[in-house]
Amino acid sequence: MAWRDAKASKVRLLLFMASIILGIAAVxxxxxxxxxxKDNLQSQSKVLMGADYIIDSKQxxxxxxxxxxxxxxxDASEVNFVSMIAFPKNGGTKLVKVQGLEGGFPFYGSIETTPASAATDYQRSGGALVDATLMLQFxxxxxxxxxxxxxxxxxVGALKSMPGNSAVSSSVAPPVVIPRRFVDATALLQFGSRKEFQYFFKASDTLNLKRLETDLEPKLEFEKADLDTHTSTSKRLGRRYDNVGKFLNLAAFIALLLGCIGIASSVHIYIKEKLKAIAxxxxxxxxRLQSFLIFLIQIAGIGxxxxxxxxxxxxxxxxxxxYLLQEFLPFTLDISISAQPLFIGxxxxxxxxxxxxLLPLLRTWYVSPLEVLRVNEDGIQExxxxxxxxFGAILVFLFLFxxxxxxxxxxxxxxxGATVITFTLLAxxxxxxxxxxKRYFPKHWSFTARQSLLNLFRPNNQTVVLVVAIGLGTFLISTLYFTKAVLLAKTEVGQHxxxxxxxxxxxxxxxxxxVSQRIMSKNLxxxxxxxxxxxxxxxxxxxLVNTxxxxxxxxxxxxxxxxxxxxxxxxxxxxxxxxxAGEWIPELQAGDPIQISISDNLAEDAKLSVGDSVVFNVQGVLMETTVGSIREVDWSQVQLNFTVVFPKGVLEDAPQFNVLTTIVKDESSSAAxxxxxxKRFPNVSIIDLRQVFSLVESILEKVSWVINFMAFFSIFTGIIVLIGSIRTSKYQRIKEQVLLRTLGAKNKQILQISAFEYLFLGxxxxxxxxxxALIASLCLAVFVFKEAFIPSGIPFFVILPGITLLxxxxxxxxxxxVLQRSPLEVLRKEG
Structure with a gap:
């Protein structure tokens, strides 16, 4: 009986099924x-690091x-530092990461170069491997x-890839690999230079890396060094990508929820139309069980x-x-297919x-034949x-899932909770x-406008479910655009x-x-x-810090x-x-106690407050200080911000180096x-903030593309729900429209009635x-990003009219x- 009834209603049942397919596909x-x-991270963890474990130190x-x-x-070692390089051929300069390697690193994976022989020959020949993109650029x-x-x-070769280097870091400072024996000859490791010493180890099969990490890491930490194993690195990477996965999973789950709303709505109308047949x-x-099972089998088959x-x-x-995430993955992802996801789906x-x-299906159980034969809007409910x-079972399932x-x-x-609140607000x-x-009905409006408004609360209306489906999909994609605008606003550097x-x-x-004279000589x-x-x-x-x-x-x-x-x-x-907190001290006189200003994040992480004491080791000289004030620092501004600031009159005679800033009008001025x-000061490093801004913006665009991709699932599932819900109500509305035509309504009037109704709903x-979405994004901007909220116009001028027209x-x-055939022909066809 379930099969026979399903064949007669196959179009509507297919629309029910379409509501859930996209959500399942996303999950x-x-x-x-x-x-x-996760499998790739575990299997390629050694290749990602190039060794079994690494000991590194910032000094x-x-x-x-x-x-x-x-x-x-x-088995190998490296000293790396960030510096400027120059190409004598054309005078080009670039900030790079210089890696002075010694030994047979990497032990797993390989250095990929063009020509391929350069990966091993550079040590013997005493040449440099330069990032392939950088070589093309210059x-x-x-x-x-x-x-x-x-x-x-x-x-000697173009460096295409090597273990330990990511695409994002290489975009900021492309790698240049040289033999370590030449590092001293560069004369770049001077006072204040940022450098890192790394030592690479290839462990025997019997070595217990976890025990090694447990025993040695505290001792190395005491000496301001660090130990990383390939297993801990893969776990750390796994956690990083796991956060992305969690977000995408929740986005897919929302798409699935939209599909389920479509199922519930469509089944509700479908069952109401079947009540006379059930009677x-x-x-x-x-x-009761037989009539209930007929439709339960249909829905289960759809599922x-x-x-x-x-x-x-x-x-x-x-x-x-x-392909979407290849910019963020430090390895090539191998895809394997298993039966588990099919079973889960x-x-x-x-x-x-x-x-x-189940809720609309229960109506077939709780009504007697006589009550069903007298079907009306106020019929007996479960x-x-x-x-x-x-409802409790649904919420428990949502939580567990x-x-x-x-x-x-x-x-x-x-x-x-947030999902329930959003659904509730929309409903x-x-x-x-x-x-x-109903209360303020516009009685003086035209007949077609009044009739379209009446349709919003007629029997079998779908106003609530359609507003929820349309509103939730619009909410998701609009929040994306509003938040994207906030994030991009935080990266606007060098724009003023x-x-x-x-x-x-x-x-x-x-x-x-x-250096100052050279800058000013160029009218900067x-x-x-x-x-x-x-x-x-x-x-x-x-x-003591060591204690x-x-x-x-x-x-x-x-x-x-x-x-x-x-x-x-x-x-x-x-x-x-x-x-x-506290008071800013601009300058100290000789003999005054030293009061410093610290950033709020340092105060929180070091558990410091105003009046606490800190002793600093300044190049071997101990200096007693007191926290005089705490500053809130906006680290999102790409400029020189500091966690610790001293007043004038304290550090003038301490060993120091300087940072100078200037502004250039265009790329040619920057290059010159x-x-x-x-050429004159090889030891200095130069950062062009416009390039940093471009990099950050490109990364955000890639991330938002991925988020857009997932938001597409939600909005498209909402559209499928919309189509299914509207098409399901088609059979009910046809009789009303045929009756209107029989009473003398013209096609134009029927068209206007339907148009106004769907226009109101959309x-x-x-x-x-x-x-x-505007309210949610405002809260995100104020409480999470702590940034001024300037809303994007896309949701108002593109998404809102686009969904309405759809x-x-x-x-x-x-x-x-109804419009193309006579009333009798339509009624016979639908019958």
Missing amino acids: VSIQLFSSNL EPTARAQAIIDSLQP DAKPGDSVKIGELTLPI VLKCMGAS ILGGAIGALIGVGLQLIFP VLLGLFMSVLFA PKSVRFLL SFWLIKDAKYALFFV LVALGFIKTI TEDANIIILDVQPEQREA PVLSNIPLVTMRMQQINGD IRQDSTRQIRRWVLNHEFRTTYRDTLIDSEHII LQQDLV LLGSLVGVLL VLGIGLSNIQS
């Missing part, structure tokens, strides 16, 4: 992608750290030379078939993700379709206890709109004429005047000349204890900071300045969605059969 594709990503290792390193017998070829500080080396069956002896189709589509879709399709359709039980996706009970509860707005129209867009680092004291201003003094914390509130470091119960964050602070001294605050400074749903188009397509 399955992302689940399979996440599984492949030359101490005697004890070097003794530990020597006892483990490193038209350099193997055989040309590159100038690194005081050293000029031949380019006849019951009068002929069919039991199984929809889940299977969605899973198959998901398997195909997940093949796209490696089928099971999920069955369970969710039945669960969300008991409230059963209804609440079903969310928890399975994101593995965090608190966030799962928050997500379910309340729809109900409030209906009540408002008074802002510095060139930063010159590592200027030695004896070079300050000469020196906007700031900032002194930097490096130091480390020795004591915090009377406790705190060994305390397993410490609350002070690890980075504070190991960090080499680059501090400055000045007598004024800058525009990216303001005092939130960089070429001149690198405009109301999309407008509510955009307004909710709803209007789908609705008008429903009445074509």
Whole structure:
């Protein structure tokens, strides 16, 4: 009986199924992608690092750290630093990461170069491997030379990839690999230079890396060094990509929820139209269970078939993700297909379709034949206890499924709560709109306008479900655009004429005047000349840092204890900071106690407040200080911000180097300045903030493209729900429209009635969605990003009218059969 009835209603049942296919496809594709990503991270963890474990230090290792390193017998080593290089062939200059390698690194994976032989020959021949993209940019070829500080080396090959380097970091400072024996000849490792020493180890199969990490890491940490194993690195990478996966999973889950709403709505109308047929069956002896099972089997079949189709589509879709995320993955992702996602898709399709359709299905159980034969809007409903039980089951399922996706009970509860609130707000707005129209009905409007408004609260109306479906999809994609505008606003550097867009680092004291003169000789201003003094914390509130470091119960964050602070001294605050506690001390006289100003994040991580004492080790000299004030710093501004600022009159005689800033009008001026400074002062590093801005913007565009891709699932699923819901109500509306034609209504009037109705629905749903997105994005901007909120115009001028017109188009397509045929012909056809 279920099969026979399904064949007669196959068009509507296919639309029910379409509501859930996309959601299942999204969940399955992302689940399979996440599984492949984890498998690849585990299988390629050694290739990602190039070694079994690494010991690294931000300074030359101490005697004890070097003794530990020597006892483990490193198989290779590296010293790397960021510096400017020059191409003598054309005078081009670029900020790069110089990597001085010694030994047979990498032990796993390979250095890919053009020509391939350069990967091994560069050590013997004494040449340089230069990033392939950089060589294209400056038209350099193997055989040309590159100038690194005081050293000029031949380019023996173009570096395409190597373990340990990511695409994003290479975009900021492309790698240049040279033999380590040439590093001293560059004369670039001077006072204040940022450098890193790394030692690479290839472990035997019997070596227990976890135990090695447990035993050695505390000792190395005490010596301001660090140990990373390939397993810990893969776990760290896994956590990073896992956050992306969690977001995508939740986006897919929302798409699935939209599909389930479509199922519930469509089944509700479908069952109401079948009640008379069910009454006849019951009068002929069919039991409650039989009449209930006929339609339960249909919905279960829809769930199984929809889940299977969605899973198959998901398997195909997940093949796209490696191409979408290849800029962010440090390895080539190998895709493998397993039966698990197909099983999950089928099971999920069955369970969710039945669960969300169960409430309307129960109407076939709780009414007697006589009551069903007298069907009306106020007919007997299922008991409230059963209804609440079903709602509770749905919420429990949503929580458990969310928890399975994101593995965090608190966030799962928050997500379910936010989903319920959003759905509730949309439903309340729809109900409030209906009540408002009933109460303040525009009696003086034209007949067609009044009739279209009446349709919004007629029997079998779908105002609530359509507003929820349209509004939620619009809400998701509008929030994306509003938030994207906030994020891009945070990266707007170098866009104002008074802002510095060139930063010159590592200027030695004896070079300050000469560098300033070279800048001004090109008619450029020196906007700031900032002194930097490096130091480390020795004591915090009377406790030695080494003692705190060994305390397993410490609350002070690890980075504070190991960090080499680059501090400055000045007598004024800058525009990216303001005092939130204590008093700003601009200058000290000889003999005054030293009061410093610290950033709010340092105060929180070091557990410091105004009046606390900190002893700094300034190049071997201990300096006692007191926290005089705490500053809130806007780190999003790409300029020189500091965690520790001293007043004037303290550090003037300390070993220091300087950072100068200026502003250039265009790319040619920037290139000319960089070429001149690198030629005369090889040790300085130059950052062009316009390039940094372009990089950040391109990364954000890639991320938002991925988010757009997932938002597409939600909005498109909402459209499918919309089509399914409107098409389902078509059969009810046809009789009304035929009756209107019989009474003398013209095609134009019927068209206007339908057009106004769908226009109201589309405009109301999309407008509510955009307004909710506006409120949510405002909260994100103020409380999360702490940024001024300037809304994007796309949701208002593109998404809102676009969704409204789409709803209007789908609705008008429903009445074509009424307009093109005679009333009797239509009634016979539908019968």
